[in-house]
Structures are given as C-alpha cells and as structure tokens.
Amino acid sequence: MRERKFVDTSVSRRSPLPIEIQPRYCVNHATDLTAGCSFACIYCPFADLNARRRGVRRPTAVDLSTLDDHPAPPTLFLSPASDAFAPQAADNTHRLLSHLLPRGTVVGIVTKGIIPDETLSLLAVYREQIEGVAVGVTNLDDERNARLEPGCPPAALRLRNIDCLVAHGVAVGLRLDPLIPEVDDVPESLERMADEAARRGALGITASYVIAWGRSLRRMRREPLLAKAVGWLTEHMPVEGGMAWGVALPRRRETYSRLAALTQARGLKFNICGCKNVELRTSDEFRTSCRNTWFLDDRGLRASEPEC
Ligand code: SF4
DSSP states (O other): OOOOOSBOOOOOTTSOOBOOBEEOTTSOEEEOSEESOTTOOTTOSHHHHHHHHTTOSSOEEOBOTTGGGSOOOSEEEEOSSSOTTSTTTHHHHHHHHHHHGGGTOEEEEEESSOOOHHHHHHHHHTGGGEEEEEEEOOOOOHHHHHHHSTTSOOHHHHHHHHHHHHHTTOOEEEEEEEEOTTTTOSHHHHHHHHHHHHHHTOSEEEEEEOOBOHHHHHHHHHOGGGTTGGGGOOEEEEETTEEEEEOOHHHHHHHHHHHHHHHHHTTOEEEEOSTTOGGGTTSSSSBOOSSOHHHHHHTTSOSSOOOO
16 A cells, blocks of 8 residues: 555564554545454455554554654544454544544544444534544344454444434444445345435445455455355456455446445435545546545535545
C-alpha cells in the first residue's frame, strides 16, 4: 500500500509500539490502535501483515504516551488493519478520540465490535465531526459469522450499535464487507441486510466483495464453508497498492446493482469500496469511496468524491 508518513516513529521490540498516524486511505489519515486484531477474521490479510510489520505475534495495543507531541490531523480513519473496538483497542480508541475530537479532527470509523457507552457519549458530543461509523455485518447467519469472524461479537449485538448511534444522533451506515460469493450474495440475504439497515435508521450501505492472497487465501481454502466460494476467486485483479484474487467483474457489478436498487427503494445511500473495485472507479455506476462523501460535500470538506 502507498504510505506517506504523517507521524512515523521507528519500532523497537524493546519498547512499546508507538502510535502511527499515516495519510493514505481515501485521502484520509489512518491509524491502528493495535498491531494485529483479536477478531481474527479468516479472510483478513491486513491484520496479520501489520502484526508482522510491527514485530508482534499477538494483538498488541499501541502506546499513546507520545500523542500530545503530535498535531491533530484534519481527518482520521479508524482503522485500516485492526478494529477500534476490539477488546485490546477500545480503551486506546477512547483516549485517542478524547484527544483529537476537541482539536477538530473529523473522524470515520469502521467496526465489527461493540462501541462502549462512554465512547458513544463522546461521539455524540462531537457528532458534527463524525463523518460516519460503519458497522460491519455482512450476514445474519450466526454459524457463518462464528466460523469466518471467530473473535467478533454476534451480528445482533453489532447491529445494536446502529440503534445506539442513531439514538445519539451520530451518522451511521451498514458495511457489507467482505461479501463472500455464494455465502453472502444470495438475493434473500442482501434483502435482509437492506431491511436491517433501513429499519434501524442507517444512512446507507457500503459494500465490497472479498479480496484475498497469501495466508488469508490459504485460510479460506481450508474452511469447508467456503469450498464453493473460493472457486469464484478467479480474477487476479488490481486493487489499491497491488494485485489480489477476487470475484470477476460481472458478478460484482450484478450484486452491487442489486444492492443499489435495494437501498434506493428504502431511501438509503449506497457506495462501494474503490480500493477493492479499481475497475469501477472510472465508471459512474456507483460511488466508489468508502468515505461518507455526502457528509464531506455538505461541509465543503471535499467538493467531490475522493479517489481512494
Ligand atoms: S475486524 Fe477487521 S481488521 Fe480485525 S480481523 Fe476482522 S477484518 Fe481484519
């Protein structure tokens, strides 16, 4: 992945892992509050990569002791290679937000965790700076989720985040990412997810199909539930920062079009991840940014859709 360091401190195995805030994702700064991720989604390549890069064998909280030394970035995304509300991260996330929100940073969060009440209240106070919280639930099937996302809370608990964020007046969407072919993209399942988003008051849905390579692809191949799914990963395709195995464009396009129709019928917004759908960035079929571009446009923070 492209990296230009905003704050970069060298990593030492003898000292705590420093916080790194890097400008990269979708014209956004980004940081991880842990190296590695205890949610341990079997399809995830990013958490392992970051853990190896930072020299840890298990999810390890970063050290925020130098945070006061760094300027607050204008925007921040939590988190590219971990989950801000995984057990090892949640306290740090609250501390980081308590530091940055009063300094004006606009924050976007993607999570499959549960947002603690204290942090919900903090987000509510600074709701005008919360670009959005995207709650990650791709499927309501508890067995699928337990096998593919073994460390994550059950879908019902994750979805309650949406209720709580709506009640606190914080912008929230539902994230269907990754969609796994044959498992998550059957029309009835997509319709159920669109119903959940609408019923709970989410602003919209962000979706993207799975991409895989290396260890994550090998884990998927070993999982019996994904025996058919991995057969659909036939495309060695461009993604932001490199190449990955993914689903052929016609199937992606068909599912995204179905979701666009489902969301439109329910008065919801719809976008897809441009980093994992590079070929669709230049078409005008879908908004190809994971960011809440409607929020940004409304505030003049970004005149038009950012390129991932
Ligand atoms: S929660 Fe996110 S970062 Fe953590 S393992 Fe799952 S996909 Fe990876």
